[in-house]
Amino acid sequence: MNKKPDKKDIAKAYGKYAKGFTPRPNYVGNCLKAFFTGGAICMIALWYQNTLQDTGLSEKDAGIFVTVTLVVIAQLLTGLGVFDVIAKFAGAGVIVPITGFANSMVAPALEYKREGPVLGVGANMFKVAGPVLVCGISSATIVGIIYWIIYRF
Amino acid sequence: MGYKKIGRQSVKFSQKPFITGRGNIVGEKEGQGPLGKCFDTVLEDDMYGEKSWEKAESKMLKGAMTKAVSRAGITFRDVDVMLSGDLLNQLMSSSFTARDMHIPFLGLYGACSTMTESLLIGCMLVDGGFAKHVLAGASSHFCTAERQFRMPVEHGNQRPPSAQWTATAAGAVVVSSEDAAGLCRQVKIRAESATVGKVIDAGIKDANQMGAAMAPAAVDTLLNHLEDTKRGIDYYDLVATGDLGYIGKDIMMDLLSDAGLDKNKVFSHYDDCGTMIFTKEQDVHGGGSGCGCSAAVFTGHLLRQMEKKKIKRLLLMSTGALLSTISPLQGESIPGIAHAVSLEVE
Amino acid sequence: MEYLWAFIIGGAICVIGQILMDTTTLTAPRILVIFVVSGVILQAFNLYEPIVELGGNGATVPLPGFGYSLAKGAMEGAKEGFLEAVTGPLKATAAGIGIALTFGYVAALVFNPKSPKR
Numbered sequence: 001m002n003k004k005p006d007k008k009d010i011a012k013a014y015g016k017y018a019k020g021f022t023p024r025p026n027y028v029g030n031c032l033k034a035f036f037t038g039g040a041i042c043m044i045a046l047w048y049q050n051t052l053q054d055t056g057l058s059e060k061d062a063g064i065f066v067t068v069t070l071v072v073i074a075q076l077l078t079g080l081g082v083f084d085v086i087a088k089f090a091g092a093g094v095i096v097p098i099t100g101f102a103n104s105m106v107a108p109a110l111e112y113k114r115e116g117p118v119l120g121v122g123a124n125m126f127k128v129a130g131p132v133l134v135c136g137i138s139s140a141t142i143v144g145i146i147y148w149i150i151y152r153f
Numbered sequence: 154m155g156y157k158k159i160g161r162q163s164v165k166f167s168q169k170p171f172i173t174g175r176g177n178i179v180g181e182k183e184g185q186g187p188l189g190k191c192f193d194t195v196l197e198d199d200m201y202g203e204k205s206w207e208k209a210e211s212k213m214l215k216g217a218m219t220k221a222v223s224r225a226g227i228t229f230r231d232v233d234v235m236l237s238g239d240l241l242n243q244l245m246s247s248s249f250t251a252r253d254m255h256i257p258f259l260g261l262y263g264a265c266s267t268m269t270e271s272l273l274i275g276c277m278l279v280d281g282g283f284a285k286h287v288l289a290g291a292s293s294h295f296c297t298a299e300r301q302f303r304m305p306v307e308h309g310n311q312r313p314p315s316a317q318w319t320a321t322a323a324g325a326v327v328v329s330s331e332d333a334a335g336l337c338r339q340v341k342i343r344a345e346s347a348t349v350g351k352v353i354d355a356g357i358k359d360a361n362q363m364g365a366a367m368a369p370a371a372v373d374t375l376l377n378h379l380e381d382t383k384r385g386i387d388y389y390d391l392v393a394t395g396d397l398g399y400i401g402k403d404i405m406m407d408l409l410s411d412a413g414l415d416k417n418k419v420f421s422h423y424d425d426c427g428t429m430i431f432t433k434e435q436d437v438h439g440g441g442s443g444c445g446c447s448a449a450v451f452t453g454h455l456l457r458q459m460e461k462k463k464i465k466r467l468l469l470m471s472t473g474a475l476l477s478t479i480s481p482l483q484g485e486s487i488p489g490i491a492h493a494v495s496l497e498v499e
Numbered sequence: 500m501e502y503l504w505a506f507i508i509g510g511a512i513c514v515i516g517q518i519l520m521d522t523t524t525l526t527a528p529r530i531l532v533i534f535v536v537s538g539v540i541l542q543a544f545n546l547y548e549p550i551v552e553l554g555g556n557g558a559t560v561p562l563p564g565f566g567y568s569l570a571k572g573a574m575e576g577a578k579e580g581f582l583e584a585v586t587g588p589l590k591a592t593a594a595g596i597g598i599a600l601t602f603g604y605v606a607a608l609v610f611n612p613k614s615p616k617r
Contacts, residue, residue, distance in 0.1 A: 011356020011486060018357065018365035021403045023314045025521045030311075034517035035510035038561065042509025043502050046556040063559060067595040070560065075603050078307050079610030087309025092516030095309055095527065096534060097509070097560045102599055104531065107308035109607035111300050114205040121607045125600070128308065128528045132562075133596070136535035136569050137588055143543040144573025144584035151577055296612075307612055310527045311520060359524045 030091050037093030045070060067098055074099035078106040104128035157280070160381025162348050162374075169343040170279040172496065173286075173329045174227075175452040176220025178213045180295065180321025183441075183449065186431045191453040192322075193220050199296065199321055210239065210246040210294035213323040215253065217452070218290055225286070225327035232256050232327070233284035236275050238267035238291055239444055240298045240319075242478075247292070256288070265367075265396050266350070266473030267291040268324060268448040269492040275328040276344040276494065282330075290325030293443030301478060302360070316361045317398045318437035320430055324448030326456070340460050341499040347492070348378040352475065354488040360481050364401020364427075364439055367472040370489035371397060372408045374470060378493045387418045390464045393455060394491070395447035395471030396427035398440030426450035426471075447471040459498050467496045501555060508554030512561040531562060538566020542574070568592050 045066050052062040074094075077083040083103050087094050094100060108127040112120035126133070159165050177193050184195030194216060201209040214237065222229055235254060237247040238261035251258035263270035271289035278284045296306055298319040304310050328344070353373050357366035371394050379386060386392060386409075397405055402425040409423070410416040426447045427440035451469055458464040470493040481487070512534075519530050541547040547567045551558040558564055572591025576583035589596070 007356070014355045014365075014369070015357060018355075018362060018368075018400070018404060021365070021400045021407075022362070023400075025314055027518075027521055030521055031514045031517050034513040038513025039506035039510030039557070042554075042557040042560045043506045045560045046502060046505040049556055063556075064594045066556065066560070068598045071595060071599045072602050075599070075606045078309075079606040081307060081610075081613040084307050084309045088311060091311045092513045092520055093510075095520075095530070096513045096516035096562055098562065098565060098595070100309065100527075101531060101562060101565065102603065103307075103309050104527065105599055105603040106606050107305040108300075109603065110307050110610060110612040111296075111305045113607060113612065117608060121604065125603055125607065127305070128531070129599075131528050132531045132535050135532045136539060136566055139536050139539045140566070140569035140573045140588035141585055143539060143570050144577050144587050145581075146543075147574050147577035148581050148584040304527060308527065313521075361524070 033089060034091045034093040037090035038097060041070075041094065041097050041099065070098050071102040074102035075106045078103045079110065101129060101132060104132070159346070160377070162351070162377045163346055163381035164277065165346045166276060166280040166344055168280045168330060169345055170276045170328045170330060172326050172342040172344065172456065174221040174223070174225025174327035175325070175456050176217040176224060177322065177324040177449045177452040178216045179445070179449050179453070182435065183320055183322055183430055186435060188430055188450065188454045191457055192449060193217075193453070196321075199294070206294055206296040207241065207245050208249070210292050210297055210323070211249040213294070214239070214246055214250045214290055214292040214325070217292070217323040218250070218254075218288055218325040221290070221325040221327050221452070222288065225329065227286055227327070229254060229256055232286050232288045234259060234275075234278060235288040236261055236271040237289065237325070238262050238271060240264065240293050241301060246294075246297075263471075263490060263492070264473030264475050265293070265442055265444050265446065266471040266490050266492055267444040268395065268451060269469055269471035269494055272326060272328065272344070272469070272494050273347045273349065273492050276347060279328050279330045285330050287328045288325060289328060290323065291444035291448040292323035293319055293321070293445035295319045295321045298443060302476075312438050313361050315364070315400055315439045317363050317396065317427065317439040317442035318431065319443035320441045320446035320449065322443070322445030322449035324445065324452035326452060340462060342456065342459050342496055343499055345495050345497050346382055347494045348374055348381065350374040350491040350493070352488045352490050354486055356486045358481065358484070358486045360476060360487065362400075363396075363442055363474045363487070364398040365404055366474050366487040367489035367491065368397055368401045368404040368408060371405055371470055371472045371491040372412065374491040374493050375409070375468075376412055378468070378495070382495075385418070386414055386422050389422055389466045389468045389495070391455070392423045392468045392470065393447075393451070394423075394425045395473070396440070396442035397425045397472055398427040398442060399433075400439055401425065402428055429454065444471075459496065462498055465498045469494050469496065504553055505555050505557035508550060508557035509561055512558070512563060534562035535566040535569075538563030539570040542567045542570035565592065565595070
């Protein structure tokens with residue numbers, strides 16, 4: 001192999017070359033699956049929210065109940081070992097809704113069960129979900145502070 | 154004793170150590186693959202009755218080694234050194250297996266190339282007269298490797314088509330200076346030469362592109378081996394790489410024909426263990442990977458073929474991707490390595 | 500009609516995620532972070548509110564909706580004072596996070612991981 005040209009260029013060229021051998025994912029099929037499962041989850045959530053509101057809950061409270069229910073269902077399915085099978089089919093359809101967030105909490109925790117309830121399960125629950133919470137909450141807090149400054153002055 | 158090195162990277166064994174014993178254990182999925190019948194033991198449960206996957210992997214390695222030692226007709230007492238490795242941090246499975254063995258132990262890390270690495274060093278020890286019987290092995294487990302290097306097992310994510318499936322398998326061989334056991338074998342398998350590989354980095358950064366990351370290292374080792382030994386690829390009945398998978402295999406064949414080897418010869422004399430252990434229908438995407446992949450295919454399938462004299466000259470080249478759990482996060486590319494051991498039937 | 504919009508908006512957000520997963524080498528945690536933070540930023544400019552009004556749960560159930568509630572809590576709190584601005588995001592999502600944590604912990608303690616049979 002000729003090593004004289006810039007190393008980065010070789011890496012780029014080889015990466016491109018290797019990509020030529022890689023089968024492409026079925027973009028259209030995957031997107032359709034994600035669209036229909038994701039859409040279906042949202043539709044069911046809406047139906048559930050409407051049912052709750054019919055019983056007299058406020059819109060905000062009903063929304064919270066919907067979130068909580070989805071989270072619990074997703075975590076139960078993860079514990080039972082079904083979620084990864086569904087996700088394999090539906091892809092982003094179940095990962096992008098709040099169900100994916102719930103799954104990303106239980107999945108690493110389950111695996112580190114043998115390492116104990118504190119440093120195993122407790123610490124690893126945030127392996128994937130941690131960055132999401134940290135980035136989401138801190139960015140929202142910054143937004144809040146900026147808005148506070150705007151309202152003040 | 155003369156100097157045994159030939160060419161730049163290769164050694165020639167003057168005593169030609171014997172491969173006297175072989176043993177392997179594979180997981181359920183591997184057992185359902187096309188080579189399922191070749192393996193000594195196929196597990197029904199990937200936990201192997203243990204409490205953790207790491208312990209299960211350890212037990213698998215122990216099982217494979219016990220089988221290899223008994224096939225060789227010796228006892229653990231006769232083994233001078235045990236060489237072994239796996240994919241886990243600090244070689245957990247291997248060291249914990251060695252804990253129960255009470256034999257001198259050298260832990261090796263060559264990522265997925267560990268099987269050839271241990272075999273190569275084992276042959277060198279025996280050929281140099283430092284040991285009479287060496288136990289060389291390697292193991293990997295889908296769940297232990299996956300949780301260390303990729304995403305949690307229960308995590309719902311889709312594997313890209315290039316992702317490879319870490320084989321749940323363990324394999325071990327006994328390398329001996331003589332066919333001491335007095336077992337009258339009709340077929341004697343001897344190690345004849347070997348090539349130590351260089352670390353080659355082609356700049357692949359995607360941890361799901363292992364085959365592509367390792368193929369240049371395999372090409373480099375193979376070309377150097379052929380040059381050092383002054384042989385053509387058709388000298389061997391089979392050149393088997395460890396775990397390049399479908400994509401890596403295609404890249405390897407393409408690179409080899411670019412390097413001036415006859416395309417038809419490459420096609421008929423080359424195969425990859427990662428493509429042999431699973432069928433495409435098993436939904437493994439890029440094929441098998443892991444130390445156990447080449448270890449199990451070598452001890453279960455290839456050595457058996459040699460015993461039947463269907464393969465007379467074999468070049469085993471396990472390939473390894475030397476990434477750590479943090480190196481991809483630091484933006485490092487994935488270096489690859491490949492070692493080669495040439496075996497022949499006498 | 501309400502249901503149709505929920506379906507379309509929810510599905511569309513998931514398709515964006517699918518495209519990110521298939522065409523880039525981004526790992527799952529990064530994609531989740533991108534979605535939540537983009538929800539926060541969009542809402543900071545009041546751009547996510549119209550999507551929620553149109554799509555209802557189609558916009559709140561996917562992860563940008565989580566970012567949306569975080570940002571909305573912060574913005575509403577900011578009207579009242581500094582402390583409310585800082586506690587706002589967590590207050591708005593406390594129930595979801597609390598249950599996700601508690602139930603997730605219990606689930607992890609109760610269930611055992613299974614090796615995939617696929």
